[in-house]
Amino acid sequence: MGEIKLMKGNEVLAEAAIRCGCDGYFGYPITPQSEVMETLMVREPWKETGMVVLQAESEVASINMVYGAAATGKKVMTSSSSPGISLMAEGISYLAGAELPCLLVNVQRGGPGLGTIQPSQADYFQAVKGGGHGDYKLIVLAPSSVQEMNDFVDLGFELAFKYRNPAMILADGAIGQMMEKVELADYKPRWTKEELVEKNGDWATTGKPASRKKNVITSLEMASNDMEVRNINLQAKYRKMEEEDVRYEAIQCDDAEFILVAFGTAARVCQKAVEVAREKGLKVGLLRPITLFPFPKKVIKELARKTAGFLSVEMSAGQMVEDIKLAVYDAGSNARVDHFGRMGGIIPTPTEVVEALEDKFSWELSYGVKRSY
Amino acid sequence: MTEEMIIAGFGGQGVLSMGKILAYSGIMEDKEVTWFPSYGPEMRGGTANVTVIVSDTRISSPVLQEYDTAIILNQQSMDKFEKAVKPGGVLLYDPNGIVHPPTRTDINVFKVEATKASVEMGNPKVFNMIVFGSYLKVRPILSPDNVEKGLAKSLPERYHKLIPLNLEAMQKGREIVEEVHVV
Numbered sequence: 001m002g003e004i005k006l007m008k009g010n011e012v013l014a015e016a017a018i019r020c021g022c023d024g025y026f027g028y029p030i031t032p033q034s035e036v037m038e039t040l041m042v043r044e045p046w047k048e049t050g051m052v053v054l055q056a057e058s059e060v061a062s063i064n065m066v067y068g069a070a071a072t073g074k075k076v077m078t079s080s081s082s083p084g085i086s087l088m089a090e091g092i093s094y095l096a097g098a099e100l101p102c103l104l105v106n107v108q109r110g111g112p113g114l115g116t117i118q119p120s121q122a123d124y125f126q127a128v129k130g131g132g133h134g135d136y137k138l139i140v141l142a143p144s145s146v147q148e149m150n151d152f153v154d155l156g157f158e159l160a161f162k163y164r165n166p167a168m169i170l171a172d173g174a175i176g177q178m179m180e181k182v183e184l185a186d187y188k189p190r191w192t193k194e195e196l197v198e199k200n201g202d203w204a205t206t207g208k209p210a211s212r213k214k215n216v217i218t219s220l221e222m223a224s225n226d227m228e229v230r231n232i233n234l235q236a237k238y239r240k241m242e243e244e245d246v247r248y249e250a251i252q253c254d255d256a257e258f259i260l261v262a263f264g265t266a267a268r269v270c271q272k273a274v275e276v277a278r279e280k281g282l283k284v285g286l287l288r289p290i291t292l293f294p295f296p297k298k299v300i301k302e303l304a305r306k307t308a309g310f311l312s313v314e315m316s317a318g319q320m321v322e323d324i325k326l327a328v329y330d331a332g333s334n335a336r337v338d339h340f341g342r343m344g345g346i347i348p349t350p351t352e353v354v355e356a357l358e359d360k361f362s363w364e365l366s367y368g369v370k371r372s373y
Numbered sequence: 374m375t376e377e378m379i380i381a382g383f384g385g386q387g388v389l390s391m392g393k394i395l396a397y398s399g400i401m402e403d404k405e406v407t408w409f410p411s412y413g414p415e416m417r418g419g420t421a422n423v424t425v426i427v428s429d430t431r432i433s434s435p436v437l438q439e440y441d442t443a444i445i446l447n448q449q450s451m452d453k454f455e456k457a458v459k460p461g462g463v464l465l466y467d468p469n470g471i472v473h474p475p476t477r478t479d480i481n482v483f484k485v486e487a488t489k490a491s492v493e494m495g496n497p498k499v500f501n502m503i504v505f506g507s508y509l510k511v512r513p514i515l516s517p518d519n520v521e522k523g524l525a526k527s528l529p530e531r532y533h534k535l536i537p538l539n540l541e542a543m544q545k546g547r548e549i550v551e552e553v554h555v556v
Contacts, residue, residue, distance in 0.1 A: 006397050006406065006527070032412060117412070178435055179393065179408035181400050271433035349438045 009149040010035035016153035021190040023074035024052040026065035032173035033107035059084040063091030070100040071217040073204025079105035093132025097219025101160035104168040107176040110345035118345025119173030122316035139167040140292040142263040146180035174265040247290035256285030262313040272350035297327040304333035381422035382446025387501030392423035398523025399427040409435040482553040499542035506546025
């Protein structure tokens, strides 16, 4: 068993990065994720593992430092909160286009604009649909506990290198600021150049020996035919992610007539809402997507055939609900999909969620559950 | 066992650190714990509060509407959280600065004159530990041994010389807590 500590989600991100053999962190402070870099600066990992920690002059600089360092095959990361991620959008698109592995962390706050520093989940679209330009996808992991903030650093890097693709941890201010018991991972040494090539192939700009052709890292392709081939390959990679790396947690879904779908902090609230609803005699379950891309479509399609309705609970005006609707439509099911959310930095309470469920599905609850087929 | 509590007062009263010591003590007793603070504008000079949950099982929502226990250390928090205590729950408060004492009769109310006692002890900084001691007297959910370990864990080592003073403050809290109303 690893070392047990009481830590904030943001602090754990920093600790996990050091322990998983991260080579470099480039960032710029912003509430509510500033503790990530603060913790790194206090820990001084450059003395311990050789990891570089650098405060850049802006988010734009940070993401381009990540681009440069990732091109050398190093395990590098940055973190920010919503407005900062918007500033990074161009660089993220370039990283995806050049197929560079890296870890991005968004500890979301309420928007739009400068918004609020309180927790939000309104960057779902930005994270899973693009955010930057072009047809690209990030691998998006949504932690709902401090333990998962720890675990997803290593997992994020693993997936990023598996697919040569940026991975993002999409957290929110609550998970970042909250302290929980966490079991820390054991230290893994940073990869040597040889290990990097052995584990990930010889694509990075690690210094060209006479024996191989030069490795070129770019997202630019002047010939449209070549650019289309690149796009086709990217799409094939994204389909592979959908085949192999969907992650989710299903809580009491087996006999559920209504299913709450929620990720991150909202999923924690919904877990309690399931308890409250079950005490009232309502058969409610919770589906918690852990990967937001690849989205757990298949399980939603399966559930759509036996449940009367889905309620997407989000700290936003309703974004993930669109992906649920697509999956239910794909299933050919007439299960109803609705949304309940709070905005502006407010976290819904479990009672509010149950009341919303009773309100939005009052027909089904009054006249008996409408079976889908 | 699940204890869902809120500790609320002014920034600087040691609300967040009291919660942290409680959470660490819970870990020492092999419990699941969650510590969720107010952060941002409300922390910068205004009211501060922290939700602490200690449980034998996996903790669901870190955000709650009602609490088993509320520790209330200013009037604003009294106005906000007296009504949020579950029927049969516990409200512990310091009467210093409280102009409208709690009126509910369906909860257990205790008071501790911790501000006064900390001044008498010659160290206003131990205020929160006096309150913490009172809390543990009223709600003995954790063993004193584990609380002592939790205290040591949550203090940086350079402050470990202050542990005896903190324990003394907690003892004081245990002694001076008064029952106001018991269901």
